[in-house]
Every structure is written in C-alpha cells, then in structure tokens.
Amino acid sequence: MYISVTQLAEKLKVSTSRVRFILGEGRIVGAFKVGNVWIIPVNNNGKIQVISGKRGPKLSWCKSRLKAQAKIHVNGQKIKQNRETGNNTPVITVKRGKTNEYCHQVDIKGPCKLIYKPSNPLKSGAQVWIETNSEIELICVGVKNSS
Known part of the structure; x- marks a missing residue:
C-alpha cells in the first residue's frame, strides 16, 4: 500500500514541506518519485520506516486520544412530562x-456495558445506565412542541 505526502504529513502531524524535505534527504525507506509525485510505501502495520536524522527531535507517530466514556440513560421525568403534555421531547440522555x-434513539457502534446500581446512582439520579467507549450515533425525531 502507498500513501501521499499529504497523508503522511497528517499522520506525523508535521507540514508537507517538512515531509518533502525528509523525502529529499532519502530518509524514508522505499519512497520514490514518479514525475512530480512522491510514492511512499506503508508496511502491514500501517507504519512508514523513517531513518533517524543526525540532529533534531525524533519523528513520532501521534497517538489518538481516547474519547471520554459515554453514559446513556433514560430520563423518567421527561417521559412523564411528555405523557401529560403530549409533547415529543427527547428522553434519552447521553453524557x-x-x-x-x-x-430519541441511540445507535452504539461497538461494545457497551449495562449497569444497575441503586446504592450508587449517577449525579442525575439514574440507577440504570449504559457505559461505552465506542462511537455513538444520536438520532432525533422531529420534535412537536405545544408552546
């Protein structure tokens, strides 16, 4: 697999001119130029082999930050309000x-954990909730307000 100078610059979190400078010095193993375009090979792990320079900081792959854990619960008070007023306000809370x-709807794109702790509820008072570090898609249906 091959990537472009721009893609490598985004991975390394450096400018494209810095990547071109490193390429010009021949410090990226297997990289070659076709016309005006650099072709940079990527190994099976998705990494590029870079030869260290004599001076300056070492190149490093930027690690993505972990997203905060999401807690999903249903707000019982909102359900009661919707029943009494006839509104359709969202009742699912994602923290x-x-x-x-x-x-109104949550699509969890990975593993999650359902927790029931009546002795130690959330600050909102919820005793049952779902915890996940996965990607979440929130779906809201048209809201009917009678105000």
Whole structure:
C-alpha cells in the first residue's frame, strides 16, 4: 500500500514541506518519485520506516486520544412530562465528558456495558445506565412542541 505526502504529513502531524524535505534527504525507506509525485510505501502495520536524522527531535507517530466514556440513560421525568403534555421531547440522555446530549434513539457502534446500581446512582439520579467507549450515533425525531 502507498500513501501521499499529504497523508503522511497528517499522520506525523508535521507540514508537507517538512515531509518533502525528509523525502529529499532519502530518509524514508522505499519512497520514490514518479514525475512530480512522491510514492511512499506503508508496511502491514500501517507504519512508514523513517531513518533517524543526525540532529533534531525524533519523528513520532501521534497517538489518538481516547474519547471520554459515554453514559446513556433514560430520563423518567421527561417521559412523564411528555405523557401529560403530549409533547415529543427527547428522553434519552447521553453524557460524554462535560456535555449532555438528548435524543430519541441511540445507535452504539461497538461494545457497551449495562449497569444497575441503586446504592450508587449517577449525579442525575439514574440507577440504570449504559457505559461505552465506542462511537455513538444520536438520532432525533422531529420534535412537536405545544408552546
């Protein structure tokens, strides 16, 4: 597999001109030029073999930061309000970090854990919730407000 100069610059979190400079010095193993375009080979692990320079900082692959754990629960008070007023306000709460998002449906794209802790509820008072580090898709249906 091969990648471009721009893709390598994004992976290394450096400028494209810095990548071209390293390529010009011949420090990326197996890289070659076709016309005006550099072709950079990638090994099976998705890494590029870079020969260390004599001076300066070492090149490093930037590690992606872990997303905050999401906690998903159903707000029983909102269900009661919707029943009494006839509204369709979202009742599912997704808490990730310091943000709260409300929706009608949640699609979890990976593993999750369902937790019931009546002796140690969340700050919101929820005793049952889902925890996940996976990607989450929030789906909101058209909201009917009678105000």
